[in-house]
Amino acid sequence: MSWIDIGHIDDIPLRGARVVKTPVGCIALFRTAKDEVFAASDTCPHKGGPLSEGIVHGQSVTCPLHNWVFDLNSGQAQGADEGQIATYPVQLDGERILLDSTSLGQRSAA
Amino acid sequence: MKQKLVVIGAGMASGRVLEHLTDAAPDAFDITLFNAEPRGNYNRIMLSPVLAGDQTYEEIVTHDDTWYAERGIACRFGEKVVKIDRDLKVVEGEYGHVPYDKLIFGTGSNPFMIPMPGHDLDGVIAYRDLEDTEQMMGMGAGNKVVVIGGGLLGLEAAAGMAARGADVTVVHIMGHLMERQLDPAAGYLLKKSLEEKGITVLLNAKSTEIAGKDGKARALLLEDGTELPCDLLVMAVGIRPNTALAQETGLAVGRGIHVDDQMITSDADIYAVGECVEHQGEVFGLVAPLYDQAKVLAQTLLGEDAAFKQRSLSTKLKVTGCDLFSAGDFAEGETREDIVFRDPARGVYKRLVLEGDTLVGAVMYGDTGDSNWFFGLIRDGEDVSEMRETLIFGPAYQGGGSADPLSAVAALPPEAEICGCNGVCKSDITTAIEGGATDLGAIRATTKASASCGTCTGLVEQLLQVTLGDDFQMSTAQPICGCCDLTHEDVRRLIKSQELKSQEAVWQELGWKTLNGCHVCRPAVNYYLLADWPVEYQDDPQSRFVNERKHANIQKDGTFSVVPRMWGGITNPAELRAIADAAEKYDVPTVKVTGGQRIDLLGVKGSDLPYIWSDLNKAGLVSGHAYSKGLRTVKTCVGTDHCRFGTQDSTGLGVKLEKILWGSWTPHKLKLAVSGCPRNCAEATCKDIGVVCVDSGFQISIGGAAGMDVKETELLVQVPTEDEAIEVVMAVTQAYREGGKYLDRLYKWMAKVGLDWIKETVVDDLENRRALVERFELSQSIYRKDPWAEQAKEAPRFAPMADLTLEAAE
Numbered sequence: 001m002s003w004i005d006i007g008h009i010d011d012i013p014l015r016g017a018r019v020v021k022t023p024v025g026c027i028a029l030f031r032t033a034k035d036e037v038f039a040a041s042d043t044c045p046h047k048g049g050p051l052s053e054g055i056v057h058g059q060s061v062t063c064p065l066h067n068w069v070f071d072l073n074s075g076q077a078q079g080a081d082e083g084q085i086a087t088y089p090v091q092l093d094g095e096r097i098l099l100d101s102t103s104l105g106q107r108s109a110a
Numbered sequence: 111m112k113q114k115l116v117v118i119g120a121g122m123a124s125g126r127v128l129e130h131l132t133d134a135a136p137d138a139f140d141i142t143l144f145n146a147e148p149r150g151n152y153n154r155i156m157l158s159p160v161l162a163g164d165q166t167y168e169e170i171v172t173h174d175d176t177w178y179a180e181r182g183i184a185c186r187f188g189e190k191v192v193k194i195d196r197d198l199k200v201v202e203g204e205y206g207h208v209p210y211d212k213l214i215f216g217t218g219s220n221p222f223m224i225p226m227p228g229h230d231l232d233g234v235i236a237y238r239d240l241e242d243t244e245q246m247m248g249m250g251a252g253n254k255v256v257v258i259g260g261g262l263l264g265l266e267a268a269a270g271m272a273a274r275g276a277d278v279t280v281v282h283i284m285g286h287l288m289e290r291q292l293d294p295a296a297g298y299l300l301k302k303s304l305e306e307k308g309i310t311v312l313l314n315a316k317s318t319e320i321a322g323k324d325g326k327a328r329a330l331l332l333e334d335g336t337e338l339p340c341d342l343l344v345m346a347v348g349i350r351p352n353t354a355l356a357q358e359t360g361l362a363v364g365r366g367i368h369v370d371d372q373m374i375t376s377d378a379d380i381y382a383v384g385e386c387v388e389h390q391g392e393v394f395g396l397v398a399p400l401y402d403q404a405k406v407l408a409q410t411l412l413g414e415d416a417a418f419k420q421r422s423l424s425t426k427l428k429v430t431g432c433d434l435f436s437a438g439d440f441a442e443g444e445t446r447e448d449i450v451f452r453d454p455a456r457g458v459y460k461r462l463v464l465e466g467d468t469l470v471g472a473v474m475y476g477d478t479g480d481s482n483w484f485f486g487l488i489r490d491g492e493d494v495s496e497m498r499e500t501l502i503f504g505p506a507y508q509g510g511g512s513a514d515p516l517s518a519v520a521a522l523p524p525e526a527e528i529c530g531c532n533g534v535c536k537s538d539i540t541t542a543i544e545g546g547a548t549d550l551g552a553i554r555a556t557t558k559a560s561a562s563c564g565t566c567t568g569l570v571e572q573l574l575q576v577t578l579g580d581d582f583q584m585s586t587a588q589p590i591c592g593c594c595d596l597t598h599e600d601v602r603r604l605i606k607s608q609e610l611k612s613q614e615a616v617w618q619e620l621g622w623k624t625l626n627g628c629h630v631c632r633p634a635v636n637y638y639l640l641a642d643w644p645v646e647y648q649d650d651p652q653s654r655f656v657n658e659r660k661h662a663n664i665q666k667d668g669t670f671s672v673v674p675r676m677w678g679g680i681t682n683p684a685e686l687r688a689i690a691d692a693a694e695k696y697d698v699p700t701v702k703v704t705g706g707q708r709i710d711l712l713g714v715k716g717s718d719l720p721y722i723w724s725d726l727n728k729a730g731l732v733s734g735h736a737y738s739k740g741l742r743t744v745k746t747c748v749g750t751d752h753c754r755f756g757t758q759d760s761t762g763l764g765v766k767l768e769k770i771l772w773g774s775w776t777p778h779k780l781k782l783a784v785s786g787c788p789r790n791c792a793e794a795t796c797k798d799i800g801v802v803c804v805d806s807g808f809q810i811s812i813g814g815a816a817g818m819d820v821k822e823t824e825l826l827v828q829v830p831t832e833d834e835a836i837e838v839v840m841a842v843t844q845a846y847r848e849g850g851k852y853l854d855r856l857y858k859w860m861a862k863v864g865l866d867w868i869k870e871t872v873v874d875d876l877e878n879r880r881a882l883v884e885r886f887e888l889s890q891s892i893y894r895k896d897p898w899a900e901q902a903k904e905a906p907r908f909a910p911m912a913d914l915t916l917e918a919a920e
Contacts, residue, residue, distance in 0.1 A: 006912045014285060015626070015652035018911040029911060033294060033626045050668045050716075053656035055629040059443075062629035064656035064664055069629070073444030104914060 001089065003098040009035060010095070017052035017061070023105040027088060028052035029097060030072055032059055037097055038072035039090035045083040115139040115411070116201050116210040118191050118355070123384030123400040124216030125151035125173055130408030132181040138412065141183045142208050144201070147239060148188035150178060155397055157243045161270030167240060194359045196377060212411060215356055215367055215375070215382035219349040219395070224258070228320030229345070233327035237267045237346045249342055251275035256330045256340040258317055260287040264346035265304065272309050279310040279338055281317055281330065286614070291436040293625065295452075295459050296475040298614035300434060302457075312336075351386045351393055366393045371417040373407040383407045392420060421489065433474075435481040438488040439463070440471035451502045453477075454619040462502055467495040480504035519572040528573065529559035529566045539570060543577045550574070568595055591630035594622050598634065598851040605638050611646045613639065613653070627653075634852035637739070640775060641847045644889035657737035661897045662719055665712065670719060672698075672711040673736035674726050675772065678746045678764035678784075679707030688729030696722050706743030706781070708734055720905035723898035732772075732896035739853070740775045741782075744768040745793065749786030749803065758803035760786035763832055767801075767839060773894040774886070777850035777859070780843065795823045798856040799839055804828075808835040812842060813857035813865070821857050824865055827873045838872070841879045844886035845872045 012018045012031040019042055020027045026042035028051050036059070042052050049065030060078065062069050069078040070085055077083040089100040115131075117124050120143055131139065143150075156170040178185050186203060193202040194213070201208045221236030223229050235242045246267060249255050253276045257268045260282030272278045280287075286297030287304075301311045316333040320343060329339045351366035362368040362376035366388030373381050383403045385394055394400055402418060409416035440463045449462040456476060462484070463471035469487045483505045487494060494501055524537035534557050542556045553559055553570055560567045574582045589595050596604070601620060610616050616635050617627065627635065636653035651659045662670035674689065693701050693711055700712040714722055723733075735742060744767045747753065749760030764784040771782070783794035784801040794800030796816040800823045802809045807830040811823035826842065829835050845868065850859040860868065871878055 004914075011911055013652055013907075018907075021910045021913040021915050023915055026910070035289075047666065048668065050656075050664075053660065053664060053668075053716075055632060055655070056652065057628045057632060058625055060628075065666070067629060071444070099914075101914070 001100045002102050003091065003093075004101045005093075006097045006099050008095055009037065009092065009097060012037070012097075015056045017054070017056060019050075019052045020099065024086075026050075026052075027099075027104070028061075029090065029099075030056050030061055032056060032072075035092075037090055037092055039088040039099060040070070040072055040075055041085040041087075043085070044068055044070075045077075045085060046081070051085070112140045113138065113211040114209055115141045115212045115214070116208055117141065117143045117214045117216055118201070119216035119218055119384070119386075120145035120147070120149075120151045120173075120185075120187070121216050121218045121384055122151060122154060122172070122397060123218075123404050124214060126401050126404035127214065127216070127383055127407050127411075128173075128181070128183065130405055131411060132183075134408065135412055136181070139212075141181075142201075142210075143178070143183050143185050143187075144189060144191050144203060145185070145187045146190050149240070150174065150185065150187060152240070154239075157237075157240070158266035158270055161243050161246055161267065162273045163247075163270075191355060194355070196359060196380075199379070211379065213380045214407070215361075215380065215386055216384050217352040217355060217382075217386045219385040220352045221345065222348045222350050223345055224317065224347060226317060226319055228322050228327065231320055231322040231327040232325055233341065234320060234343045234345065237263050237344055238349075242344075245342065246271055246344065247274070249274060249276040253277065253341045254339055255279070255342045255344065256281060256338050257344045257346060258282075258330070259344075259346035259348070260284065260311070260313070261290065261346065261348070262288060264344070265300075267344050267346055268309050269304070269307065272307050278308075279312065279340075280304070281312050281315045281332070281338070283314070283316055285314055287311065287313075288436075291473075292434070292475075293440060293461065293473055294614055295461070295618055295625070296434065296436070296473050298612065298618055299457060299459055299475045302615075349385065349395060351388065353386060356382070356386070364388050364391075371406075371419075372410045373403055373418060374410065381407055381410070389418060390420065433476055433478045435474040435478040436472065437481070437485045438469070438471035440473050446470070448625065449498075449502050450623060450625070452618055452621045454621055459618060460502055464494070464498070467493045469494050469501070519569065520576045528569050529557075534559035536573065539573050540577055543574060548574070548578060548582065590634060591628055593624040593627050593631050594620060596620055601635065602638050602642075602849075602851075605642055611639065611643045613650065637775060637777065637852050640893075641889070644892050658739070660716070660719065661723075661733055661735075661737060661901055662714070663737045667713075669713045669715055671736070672714050672719070672722055672726075673704065673708055673734040674731035675734040675768075676708040677768050678744055678761050680746075680761065680765065681708075685729055685731055688726060688731060692722050692725050695725065704736070704743075706734075706736070707745050708736075708743065710736070717909045720902040720908050724902040724905075727896070727899050727902065733898045735772065735897075738775065739778050740773070741768070741771040741780050743781060744771070745781070745783035745797070747784075747786050747791040749784075753786055755789060756786035756803070757805045758786060758808065758832070760784040760792065760801075760803050763801065763803075763808075763835065764792075766832075766836060770836065770840065770890070771843060773896075774843065774847070774890060775893065776843065776847050776856075777852050778855045780846075780856065782839070796820065797823065799823075799842065801835060801839070806830065808832065810835060810838050810842075812868070813860040815855055815857050817855075819857070824860075826865070826869060837879065837883055840886050841872050841882040842868065844882040844889075847886070847889075848882075 012029055015033050017028045017030045027039055028042040030038045042050055044051055044063040046068050047065055049063040051061050051063055053064045054061045059072050060069050068081045071078055075085040075087040088103050091098050151173040153170040153172050159165040160167055189203050189205055191201055191203055199210055201210055221238045235245055249271045255271050255276045255278045257264045257280045260280050268278045268280045286294045287300050304311055317330055318333050319331040320327050321329045321331055327343045329337050331337055353363045353367055356367045357363045367375055367382040367386050369375055369382050369387045369389055373383055375382050384400050406416040406418040445465055447464045451460040458476035461473045468491050472484045474481055522536050526536045528534055528536055538557050539559055542553055547553050547556045560570045590598055604620055608619055610619055613635055632653040636650050639647040640649050656664050662672055664670055689709055696714055696718050698711045698713055702710045704710050744764040746761045746764030750756040751761055781797045782799045783792040783797045785792040785794040786803050788802055794802050796814040800811050800814055807828055809828045811825045814823035815821040846856050846859055
């Protein structure tokens with residue numbers, strides 16, 4: 001893995017999200033009430049809603065368009081809805097957010 | 111021959127090493143002990159009881175002069191180590207050299223001082239040693255103290271000084287207290303009980319500067335402009351391993367001094383122990399692992415096999431009256447499940463975190479009696495699957511109980527308390543049932559059980575079911591969502607009656623079963639709180655649907671629409687030019703005239719929003735709130751200005767109403783219209799509130815809609831003057847704001863309370879009418895403002911956090 005620094009945890013509102021543009025498309029970084037950070041596709045598989053605009057509760061996010069709920073750990077849609085969003089390795093180094101560039105289709109800087 | 115052992119630092123960890131060594135092998139080493147403080151080892155953890163006056167310094171001394179003398183330890187207290195020569199193996203003190211065979215670093219940690227302006231003034235201290243404690247002990251009645259830092263140490267300092275009568279304020283930068291040990295729910299309870307002790311707690315508060323006078327700290331200034339006067343300022347924001355000497359000596363140092371499992375540093379003859387070390391990336395601040403390290407180091411020195419292993423930790427707060435416990439790891443995770451128990455009447459919160467069949471973490475507040483049992487389960491990784499159903503009730507409930515809640519209720523003794531608020535026991539309720547009270551309402555009326563906070567409603571219903579069997583019909587009232595057992599109406603009522611002023615308070619006091627709600631209840635609770643406590647509660651954007659958070663309507667392709675306000679539908683060439691310019695500049699694909707008499711710019715990119723708002727702001731245009739559960743538009747016709755039929759100035763009244771009502775939040779959207787005559791060109795009779803002007807005054811009618819349901823308004827009242835019309839509209843709006851269920855349009859609220867009730871209380875009861883207007887004005891003093899102007903300042907928030915596609919292309 002090759003970790004790249006994306007920003008400070010406070011760049012994301014508490015119980016909120018921000019978008020990162022990557023070669024594999026827009027990825028949403030979610031920050032939970034307890035300062036955990038998750039990375040997942042920003043695009044809802046249902047009608048393409050921007051998940052980064054959804055309400056973050058517990059370790060889930062609700063799509064702003066039609067209220068599909070996704071578990072941010074597995075990317076799995078919850079309840080009656082069936083679907084899956086891609087999740088990406090992310091880690092916190094102190095208060096810095098690191099994303100794995102190799103999983104984002106980026107060649108590691110040689 | 112005896113080996114020469116030199117120890118730098120007489121703290122709790124190195125003290126424990128010396129105990130182990132001199133007990134196991136009294137003659138193995140010639141020991142010299144350096145300490146910069148002019149005293150030996152004392153129990154630093156117990157400084158808080160000393161501060162609070164529960165103990166004296168003498169009582170917390172661990173090693174006194176006799177102890178050192180008996181063990182032949184040469185003490186060099188009050189002497190700093192200047193340098194270490196690793197080639198010659200010599201420690202150079204201020205007053206002379208000491209050669210060593212083995213050397214231990216026990217240099218501990220330094221308090222972290224935030225390098226803000228004024229941090230070096232007199233009267234700014236840390237909370238670390240006896241000197242600090244003595245300064246704090248000088249604070250009593252009439253003294254003002256500010257403590258920066260809402261962690262373990264800061265709160266103990268605050269409580270200690272408050273107990274001595276000082277006026278204490280705690281300033282904490284995070285959203286809840288002790289965020290590393292507690293979750294927000296327990297943090298809320300802790301804050302509440304500290305406030306009951308007279309301590310002021312400020313959360314999300316950022317300190318910017320310490321103001322001084324004659325070289326002495328005078329006040330702490332916060333980012334929001336608050337000034338907190340103080341006689342003493344205590345900074346308790348954390349500690350940093352003290353590694354300066356180790357670094358100069360050339361040892362491997364990261365955050366702390368690097369050690370392996372045997373506590374050996376990068377130099378085979380030099381060891382480190384305590385708060386100064388870094389082991390496998392971790393540094394340590396609590397005493398338990400430090401004692402483990404001390405034991406391992408003593409064994410290593412004696413040539414025995416030993417390895418230091420990190421293990422789970424528990425924390426208790428040493429503040430009288432705050433029963434608090436946290437242990438293990440309570441972060442949420444994919445494979446983890448929570449068991450949450452709340453008893454609002456007793457102020458109890460318990461949360462267990464399970465991973466598979468084992469308990470991995472626990473947070474408790476208010477009742478920590480079983481904490482050691484839970485800590486044992488965490489530490490030993492015991493399989494808890496057998497007792498999972500009743501685990502949270504503690505060891506007393508283990509051993510073959512049934513998991514069926516009905517049989518659990520049936521098995522309760524007659525004197526078991528069911529309703530904590532009103533002190534109603536099981537037999538009171540069963541007697542009432544036998545006496546003919548066969549539904550929840552009747553039980554509430556006869557016994558008061560579940561009539562106050564309502565969290566025992568489930569228990570009372572189970573009792574009814576057990577006693578009546580099939581004769582009992584479960585109530586059909588729908589809770590807000592799966593997070594709680596209460597209806598919208600109950601939650602609204604309890605927020606007012608219990609004066610709940612934060613989301614954490616609602617979740618705790620009303621027995622929420624999830625950590626922080628869900629997308630269904632969060633927006634509702636956020637609305638209820640801001641409507642009922644406009645001054646005390648701060649709106650939480652993260653509990654709002656995207657449109658209200660972004661102040662724009664999200665479209666199906668993820669772009670947004672932007673609708674500037676046109677007061678009463680009136681505009682002018684300058685505004686139109688600004689809108690046209692913005693539409694061109696931001697490539698707006700669709701420009702549409704809305705049904706609310708204004709212009710909609712559709713297809714704006716999310717990242718452009720703050721810039722287009724800023725441009726529109728410059729032309730004097732503000733948000734039209736076309737996205738809000740709040741006031742949308744006041745549609746008007748031209749009235750007496752131009753129309754030959756007009757009876758009153760309908761445009762003028764519409765503009766006035768919109769200027770008064772804009773920015774207010776309501777349970778659902780609120781649309782108004784003012785027509786200048788009964789021909790009703792502004793279609794006022796299908797609006798939430800409509801005004802139709804007639805020769806003799808103003809007819810105000812309410813409860814219209816033209817959406818999924820089409821409703822005609824019903825006449826509320828006719829008033830003779832414009833001023834009275836405005837007053838009635840404000841009063842009815844406020845009554846709807848205070849009473850409506852979230853996402854009920856005004857006509858649905860009207861159907862529930864009845865038009866007659868609204869006439870009586872809002873229109874005819876003049877005193878109540880004025881009180882409603884006053885409360886509306888109070889709320890508007892906060893919410894009548896342009897959100898675009900505020901959001902435009904936060905422009906970076908609207909852009910992607912990072913763009914990795916650019917990097918890839920390079």
